[in-house]
Each structure stands twice: as structure tokens, then as C-alpha cells.
Amino acid sequence: MNARLLPYVLILPVTLFLCLFFLYPFVLVAKQAFTTGAGATLDNFREVVSYWKFPISLRNTLLLAVAVVPIQLALSLLMATMVTRMEKGRDMVLYIWTIPLGISDLAAGLIWLAIFEQSGFLNSMLHGVGIVDKPVNLLTFQNPGIVFVAIMLAEIWRATAIMLVILVAGIGLIPKEYYEAAEVFGASPWKRFLRITLPMLRPSLQTALVLRVIMAFEVFAVVAALGGTLFPVLMGETYAYQFDLLNSGAAAAMALIILAISIAATLVILRALRVPKRATI
Amino acid sequence: MTYARKMLGAASGLALLVAAGAAQADVLFWSTQANPVEEQQAMRDQVLSGHDDAVDYQSNELGPWITRLEAELQADSGTIGLLGALHGNFSAMDPENLVDLGDMGVMSASDTFNDLAKLGTDSMQYMPWMQASYIMAANREALHYLPEGADIDALTYDQLIEWAANAHEAAGEPKFGFPAGPKGLKHRFFQGYLYPSYTNGVVRTFASDKAVTAWEKFRELWAHTNPGSTNFSFMQEQLLSGDAWIVFDHTSRLANAFNERPDDFVAFPAPAGPEGRGFMPVLAGVAIPRTAPDMEASKALIAHLMKPETQIATLKATSFFPVVDVDLPDDLPPSVKAAGDAVAKMSGSADANPGLLPAGLGDKGGDFNRVYVDTFERIVLAGQPIEAVLQDQKTRLEAIMNETGAPCWAPDAPSEGACPVE
Numbered sequence: 154m155n156a157r158l159l160p161y162v163l164i165l166p167v168t169l170f171l172c173l174f175f176l177y178p179f180v181l182v183a184k185q186a187f188t189t190g191a192g193a194t195l196d197n198f199r200e201v202v203s204y205w206k207f208p209i210s211l212r213n214t215l216l217l218a219v220a221v222v223p224i225q226l227a228l229s230l231l232m233a234t235m236v237t238r239m240e241k242g243r244d245m246v247l248y249i250w251t252i253p254l255g256i257s258d259l260a261a262g263l264i265w266l267a268i269f270e271q272s273g274f275l276n277s278m279l280h281g282v283g284i285v286d287k288p289v290n291l292l293t294f295q296n297p298g299i300v301f302v303a304i305m306l307a308e309i310w311r312a313t314a315i316m317l318v319i320l321v322a323g324i325g326l327i328p329k330e331y332y333e334a335a336e337v338f339g340a341s342p343w344k345r346f347l348r349i350t351l352p353m354l355r356p357s358l359q360t361a362l363v364l365r366v367i368m369a370f371e372v373f374a375v376v377a378a379l380g381g382t383l384f385p386v387l388m389g390e391t392y393a394y395q396f397d398l399l400n401s402g403a404a405a406a407m408a409l410i411i412l413a414i415s416i417a418a419t420l421v422i423l424r425a426l427r428v429p430k431r432a433t434i
Numbered sequence: 435m436t437y438a439r440k441m442l443g444a445a446s447g448l449a450l451l452v453a454a455g456a457a458q459a460d461v462l463f464w465s466t467q468a469n470p471v472e473e474q475q476a477m478r479d480q481v482l483s484g485h486d487d488a489v490d491y492q493s494n495e496l497g498p499w500i501t502r503l504e505a506e507l508q509a510d511s512g513t514i515g516l517l518g519a520l521h522g523n524f525s526a527m528d529p530e531n532l533v534d535l536g537d538m539g540v541m542s543a544s545d546t547f548n549d550l551a552k553l554g555t556d557s558m559q560y561m562p563w564m565q566a567s568y569i570m571a572a573n574r575e576a577l578h579y580l581p582e583g584a585d586i587d588a589l590t591y592d593q594l595i596e597w598a599a600n601a602h603e604a605a606g607e608p609k610f611g612f613p614a615g616p617k618g619l620k621h622r623f624f625q626g627y628l629y630p631s632y633t634n635g636v637v638r639t640f641a642s643d644k645a646v647t648a649w650e651k652f653r654e655l656w657a658h659t660n661p662g663s664t665n666f667s668f669m670q671e672q673l674l675s676g677d678a679w680i681v682f683d684h685t686s687r688l689a690n691a692f693n694e695r696p697d698d699f700v701a702f703p704a705p706a707g708p709e710g711r712g713f714m715p716v717l718a719g720v721a722i723p724r725t726a727p728d729m730e731a732s733k734a735l736i737a738h739l740m741k742p743e744t745q746i747a748t749l750k751a752t753s754f755f756p757v758v759d760v761d762l763p764d765d766l767p768p769s770v771k772a773a774g775d776a777v778a779k780m781s782g783s784a785d786a787n788p789g790l791l792p793a794g795l796g797d798k799g800g801d802f803n804r805v806y807v808d809t810f811e812r813i814v815l816a817g818q819p820i821e822a823v824l825q826d827q828k829t830r831l832e833a834i835m836n837e838t839g840a841p842c843w844a845p846d847a848p849s850e851g852a853c854p855v856e
Contacts, residue, residue, distance in 0.1 A: 205808070271662050272675045287606065293661030294815045381615045381665040382811065396497040398800035399526055 186405035197406035201394070210385040217301075217376075217386070218369035218418075221308045225365060226358075228309070229316035234346065236317075237324045247321065251314040258311060262378025265307035266292075269299075269379065292379060300380050307375045312368060316361040323357025324350065359426045366422065367415045387411050460488040461731045464503065465518030467564075467718050468752045469493045476751035484747070485738045487731055496523065503723060507531050512725030515732045517560075521717040524560045525553055526797040532559040533722040538733065540740040542757035546790065547717055554794060560721035561736050564745070564754035566685045567715050568622060569776040570594075571669070571692075571701045576601050576609065576679035587779050589705040591631065591651055594680075598658035601679050610659040611678025615667035619684055620810060621803040626714025627682075628652060630789045631707030635846040637853045640805075640831055641824040648707070649813050649820045656814050664815070673699060684716060685777070686753040689769035696768035703780035710787030712845070713780050717791060718754060787845055794840030805831045831855050 189196050201207060236247055253261060268274045269291050276288035291299050331349045340348065351358075373388035387407060395404035468477045474493050482489040494502075499519070506512030517524075517532075524532070536557035541548050547562040572586075579600035580586060584593040598610040614620045625636050632648035633639035660666075660678050669683035670691040681688070682704070691699050704713050720739060722732045738744055745756035746763060753769050755777075762774070781788065795802050805827050812823045835852045842853035 205812075266665075270665075271660075271677050290607070290660065290662045292665055294664050295661055377616055383664050383815075392497075393804075396500070398804065399500070399797045400800075 182405045182408055185402055186409045189402055197402040198410070201390070201403050201406050201410070204390075206385050206390060210387050210390050213384055214370060214372065214386045214388075217304065217308065217372060218366060220301075221305055221312075222362070222365055222369055224305075225309055225313045225316055226362065229313050229320050229361070232313070232317050233320035233324055234350065236321055250317060253311045254314045254318070256311070257374070258372075259374035259378060261307055261311040262375035265303060265310070265375070266378050269303045292381070292383075294383055297383065300383050303379050304376055304384060307379060308369075308372065311375060312365060315368070316365050319357050319361040319364070320354065323354045323361075326357075327353045355426050355428050359422060359428075362422045362426070363419050366418045370411055370415050370418070387414075460490040461515035461728070461735050462513050463489050463491045463516045463518060463735065464499065464514040465491065465493045466496050466499045466520065466523060467493065467518050467754070469495070473752050477748075480751050481739075481744060481747045484744065485735060487734065489735060493518075499523075506725050507723065510725060512723060513727060514723055515726050515728060516735050517721045517723055518563065518718065519721075521550055521560075521719060521791050521793075522799045524551075524719055524721055525793060525795065526799050527553075529553045529555045529559045531724050533724055533726070533729065533732075534559065535561050535722070535733075535736070538736060540737060540758075543759045544757060547757060550717065550791065550793060551719055560719035561740065562757045563718045563720045563739060564748055564752065565715050565717050565757050566754045566773075567713060567777050567780070568619070568626065568682060568684050568704065569688070569701050569773060569780065570680065570682050570704055571673060571688045571699055571772075572681070573673060573676070573679040574698055574700060577700070579604050586700070586702045588783060589702070591655070591705045591707050594705045595651065595655050595658070598655060598680060602658040605679070608658045608660050609679035610655060611666060611669050611672045611681035612656075612659050612663045613666050613669050613681075613683050613687070614663045614810070615665050617667035619687070621806045622684075622714060622716075623682055624806040624810060625792065625803075626789045627704050627712045628707075630712025630714075630787050630845045631705070631709055634709035634787065636789065636792075637831065637835060637842060638846045638849075638856045640855050641828040642856065644709075645824060646820050649809075649824075651707075652810075653814055685769075685773035688773065689753040689767075692769035692772045693767050696772075699772070701772035701776040703776055703783060706783075706785050706787075709845075710785040711780065711783050712787045712789055714789045714791065716754075717757075789845050790843040792840075793843050795834070795838050796840075798834050798838050801834050802831075805834070828855050 186197055187193055187195070232250060236243055236250075239246065256264075266273070270276070271288050271290045275291070276285070279285045280288060292303060293300075327350065331353070332345055335345045335349060371388050372386055373392065376384055376386050377389060388411065391404050391407035391411070394400045394407060463482070465477075468474055474491065477491050477493070478489075482491055496519075500523075503514060503517065506514055532553075534555075534557040535551075538558075538561065540561070541558065542551075542562035544562070547565070548558060551558045551560050551562050553559045570589075576597070577586070579597060581593050581596040581600065584597065589597075598608070601609040612618075612620065612623070628648050628651075629636045629639065629645065632651070633642055633644040635642075639645055660672070662677065666672055666678070668687045669678065669681040670688050672678035673681055673688070673691040674694060688701070692701070704711060706712075720736055722729065722736070726732045739748070740758060742756070742758060742760040745758055745760055749755055749762075749770055750767060753767070753773065755770075755774065766774075780786065792799060792802055808830075809823055809827045812818045812827075813820050832855045835855060839852045841851065842849040846853060
């Protein structure tokens with residue numbers, strides 16, 4: 154086969170797949186968002202944005218992303234450096250750390266609900282060691298802070314591994330020579346991390362952050378399980394429009410708003426972590 | 435080439451198999467009801483196994499249920515033989531998409547239900563299938579704290595609040611439980627119980643002075659309500675765990691508590707307010723989509739479901755009561771006995787003020803519910819001033835009523851044209 158054509162032939166199946174199952178439905182959704190029975194209009198967007206819960210759910214979604222992603226970034230960097238230093242049992246640790254990846258997010262939410270509920274594990278434990286006289290109700294409308302922290306914990310537990318996996322792969326690609334050279338010049342481990350690992354890891358960081366931030370804007374099941382109706386997020390509102398109100402137009406409009414936010418965040422991350430031209434590893 | 439030919443052969447063989455399978459397929463019963471796994475199994479083993487044809491019973495959440503149905507309707511070709519869903523789900527559909535069932539020769543024993551099932555047309559669009567209601571249930575432990583002189587079968591809202599307060603004090607934590615979670619049926623409490631009991635209306639009286647009183651009373655009750663209620667959707671769980679002692683919910687969402695520990699709990703009628711004892715039925719129906727592959731088989735299945743013995747089997751399987759006249763046997767599960775007694779006392783009480791399910795709202799049923807849920811969240815959870823919230827939410831309710839043109843339903847006084855919000 155013609156060597157120049159080969160790459161295109163190889164990506165053809167994926168391209169077709171994406172066109173059929175992503176691009177085509179996307180066009181349909183976009184069409185739905187911009188039309189009502191009466192033709193092309195912005196009514197759907199006006200409707201969802203003017204609903205009193207929209208600002209709250211937008212704020213909650215962004216707040217959650219801002220609170221969770223930096224912690225996950227730090228954690229996954231720490232975990233990735235630890236894993237790469239390990240001589241023995243490296244695979245084992247990696248497997249265990251990535252278990253949450255294999256669990257659906259609703260299941261993850263339910264696991265944490267079982268911990269935080271009034272008759273949950275945390276309460277039984279506190280009660281058992283005598284810190285509280287009787288089970289305390291933690292996830293209530295009076296304690297929005299605790300609800301938020303519970304959701305944060307569940308999200309951190311559930312989705313740090315996806316960044317970890319990408320970063321471990323990225324660290325593996327950094328040539329050892331850099332570290333050896335730095336050691337020769339007497340750079341401390343911290344300095345080596347700052348001056349070698351972080352800059353060389355930029356492409357992986359980019360990927361990991363983009364993936365994670367997009368996931369953060371789509372957060373839904375964990376929040377629904379732990380927060381109930383107390384912590385509205387954008388995706389939950391989208392679900393409500395589609396399935397409670399049977400208003401596909403409004404749901405499509407919400408989906409496009411989430412998409413717009415995701416694209417904006419992606420562009421910011423790509424720009425902030427761009428690899429200068431001709432600089433390669 | 436031989437390889438390609440082999441593949442082709444295999445593919446065509448497979449296609450033949452699939453086609454043959456489709457030709458003699460079972461009737462697909464596509465339902466939103468009897469969704470818990472045990473209930474699905476009971477539907478298959480006890481209710482549908484008695485039918486001559488094999489039935490493939492599939493129960494789903496509302497979302498996937500609608501998605502598949504819409505896809506089949508849009509494609510003008512389908513595999514679903516029979517739909518099972520709530521009145522509200524059917525009324526959200528275009529009646530054109532459902533086959534007329536007026537000439538079936540069977541119908542429910544209730545004229546009200548048969549009328550509701552016409553969905554505003556001249557002929558029944560779905561067949562009333564089974565019914566339930568919402569009741570109260572309590573842990574026997576809580577009975578010690580009943581206010582003096584209160585009759586549990588004829589409680590008022592004031593007595594309920596006092597009872598909840600006593601229980602709160604005795605237990606040291608609020609013990610009233612309310613299904614205010616994401617899947618909870620709280621909107622039905624406001625539409626069918628609180629509003630009718632206090633205002634003798636649902637739509638007309640939405641923002642009236644009496645409604646203000648109703649919400650003030652509900653706020654009082656909320657002070658003794660387990661604050662975790664915003665996560666509760668099936669109150670049987672909190673009854674069993676002891677997180678709540680006195681609860682309100684759908685009969686089938688309380689069933690497990692009574693079946694697992696029948697001696698620990700009591701069921702009783704909903705309380706009464708100044709305007710009587712408001713309550714509301716739950717009505718599930720079956721319908722045939724216009725794309726059903728085999729109309730005769732679908733109709734035969736409906737006829738089977740409406741037989742008295744099938745209705746009793748359905749009652750045992752799902753805790754939903756028959757809609758035709760039947761003699762109930764003695765060997766009913768505890769949940770059914772408890773719920774049946776409570777419902778009978780509720781509808782037989784001197785001050786009964788039965789309401790109807792919202793009708794004529796079309797696909798705005800969800801928006802209608804949202805008005806009540808939002809009102810609750812703003813007044814009770816966010817603590818906003820009652821009058822202001824009601825005035826604000828009233829405009830949304832008015833818009834929905836005017837857009838759909840739905841006339842008033844009981845207990846609201848009848849209206850010419852769209853039901854007005856006064």
C-alpha cells in the first residue's frame with residue numbers, strides 16, 4: 154500500500170465511527186437546541202438560563218471543579234512519582250489505585266452514601282468509639298458544607314486514577330539522562346521534580362487536565378446519590394429537563410451550554426500548558 | 435474468496451435465525467411499573483405465566499422507557515406490544531400514538547378511571563390496570579407519643595404536627611420522614627394531600643391565603659422532620675432503619691417495611707385539614723402503541739391482565755390494587771392488608787376530600803410538578819417568605835395552565851376553559 158495513504162486508511166474506521174456516533178447525534182442535538190415547534194429560535198436557551206436554579210447549578214458545578222481538580226492534580230502527581238520510584242510491587246499498587254476507575258460513578262456515589270448516611274459506616278464508627286452519643290445526620294439541607302465535602306471526597310476518590318494513569322505513562326517517557334545530569338550538578342529531588350519532571354510532563358498534564366476538567370463539568374451520578382436535591386449541578390438539570398419535564402429542546406440547550414464551558418476550559422488548559430514549538434522530549 | 439463466501443453464508447444464516455426469532459417473538463410488555471427486581475420476577479412468574487402466549491416482561495426507568503418508545507414511533511415500526519405506565523406518562527403522550535381501546539369489551543369498575551383513560555378523546559386510549567394511593571405509616575414505637583385524645587385513623591394535621599413534635603422530643607431527634615429525595619413523590623403530597631386539605635383546591639387556590647396557612651403548617655411539620663429527608667425516596671428504607679418513625683409515601687414504597695416486619699409498623703389514613711381529608715389515587719394503565727407488531731396478541735394480553743384472578747396476582751406481585759371488582763382472598767401479603775385497610779378508612783372517612791390526578795396537562799405534567807417542588811424547596815428548604823414565593827410561582831403555574839388549556843379537576847371547582855389560578 155502507498156505509504157502516504159496508509160495513515161489515512163488507518164484512521165478511517167475511527168473517523169467513520171466518530172462521524173456516525175458522535176458528530177451526527179451532535180448535529181441533531183444542536184438542531185434541537187436551536188429550534189422549537191415554531192422554527193429557529195433561542196427560546197430554549199432563554200428558558201433554561203432564566204430558571205431560578207440555573208445560576209445555582211452553574212455555580213455549584215464550577216465550584217466543584219475548582220475545588221476538586223487541583224487536589225486531584227497534586228495527588229495524582231504525588232502518586233505517579235511514588236509509583237515510578239517503586240522497585241517492587243509497582244504493578245500491584247497501580248492496580249489497586251485504579252480500582253475506582255472500574256466502578257461506575259453511581260456505584261461510587263452509593264458507596265460514599267453508605268459511609269455518610271445517618272445509619273452509615275462513619276456514624277457507626279464514631280458511635281462505636283464513643284465520639285457521638287447517637288448517629289448524627291450529616292447529609293442534610295442544614296449542612297451544605299458537609300454535603301459539599303462528601304461530594305468532593307467521593308469525586309477525588311473516584312476520578313484521581315484517570316489522571317494518575319496518564320501521568321504514570323508520561324513520567325515513564327522522560328529520559329533518565331536528564332535526572333542523571335541534574336544529580337551530577339547537585340540538584341535536590343524537589344528541584345529535579347520542579348525543573349525536569351513538571352516541564353517534561355507538560356503534554357501528559359495537558360491531556361490529564363483536559364480529560365478531568367471535562368469530566369468535572371459532567372458530574373452527575375455522584376452528586377445525585379450524595380446530595381439528593383440539595384446540590385443541583387448542570388448535568389442534573391439537563392437530566393431533569395429530558396426525563397422529568399420531557400423537554401428535549403431545553404435539555405439539548407443545557408447540553409450545549411455544558412459543551413461550551415468544556416470547550417472554553419479545554420482551550421484555556423491547552424494554552425496554559427502549551428509545549429513551545431520544536432521543543433520535544 | 436472462499437473465506438468471503440463463508441462469511442457471507444454465516445451472515446445470511448444469522449439473518450435468517452434473527453428473522454425467524456422475530457416472527458415468533460413473545461409479546462414485549464414494556465413497563466415503567468413493577469420495577470424492583472423482585473417485582474419484575476413476580477410479574478413474570480405469577481402474573482404473566484398464566485397467559486396463553488409467552489410474554490417478555492421488561493421494566494425500565496422512565497427515561498429509557500420513553501426513549502425506546504419514541505424511537506419506535508418515529509421509525510413507524512416497533513417491537514413493543516404493550517405499554518405499562520402511570521396515568522401521567524400516558525397523558526404526556528399524543529393520543530394518536532396509542533390504539534383506541536374503547537371496543538375491548540373490558541374496562542375498570544371506576545367511571546372516573548375510565549374517563550381519565552380517554553385522555554380527552556372519545557375513546558379509551560389506555561386501559562386502567564391497577565391502582566394505589568399514598569398513606570401514612572408509623573413505627574409502633576411512635577404510638578406512645580400520640581397526642582392525647584387523637585385517633586390514629588382520624589388524625590388532623592395539627593395532631594400530626596404535635597405527634598411529630600412529641601416523637602422528636604422523646605427520641606431527641608426529628609422522626610417524621612418525608613420523601614423529598616430526587617426520586618421521592620413529594621409533589622403528590624402537595625397536590626393531593628396538603629393543598630386539598632387546606633384549600634379545597636390545587637390550581638385555583640395555589641396562592642390563596644389558605645395556601646399560605648398550609649405552607650406555614652408544613653413548615654411546622656418540617657421542624658420535626660428528619661433533615662435527611664432530602665435524600666429519602668422510598669420511605670420503607672427509613673422505617674426499617676429507624677431513621678424515621680412516622681412517614682408519608684406511596685403504598686408500594688412502604689410495602690417492604692410491612693412485609694419484612696409486619697408487627698412493627700402500622701398504616702393509617704392521611705391527616706385532615708380545615709377543608710377535609712385530602713387524598714389522591716395512583717393509577718397505572720396499559721396501552722398499545724400504534725406500532726405494535728401484533729395487535730391481536732396485545733389485546734389478548736390486556737384481556738388477561740383485566741381478569742379478576744390476574745388482578746389479584748398483580749396485587750400480590752406489586753402491591754397495586756385491582757381496578758375491577760374482585761373478592762380479595764385472605765392470603766394477602768401483610769403490606770397489602772395494611773395498605774388496603776388504610777386506604778379504605780381514608781376514602782370511607784366522613785371528611786374525605788378525594789382529589790383526582792392532574793389531567794389535560796399533556797407533556798407539561800413534569801413542569802406542573804416542578805411548580806410544587808420548587809415552591810417547597812424555596813419556602814421550606816431555602817426559608818424564603820411564603821407569600822412572595824407563591825406569587826412568583828403562580829406566574830409559572832398560570833403559564834402552564836394557559837398553554838395547555840387544561841380545565842380544573844377535583845377538588846378544584848370546574849372551569850370553562852383553562853383552570854384559572856386565582
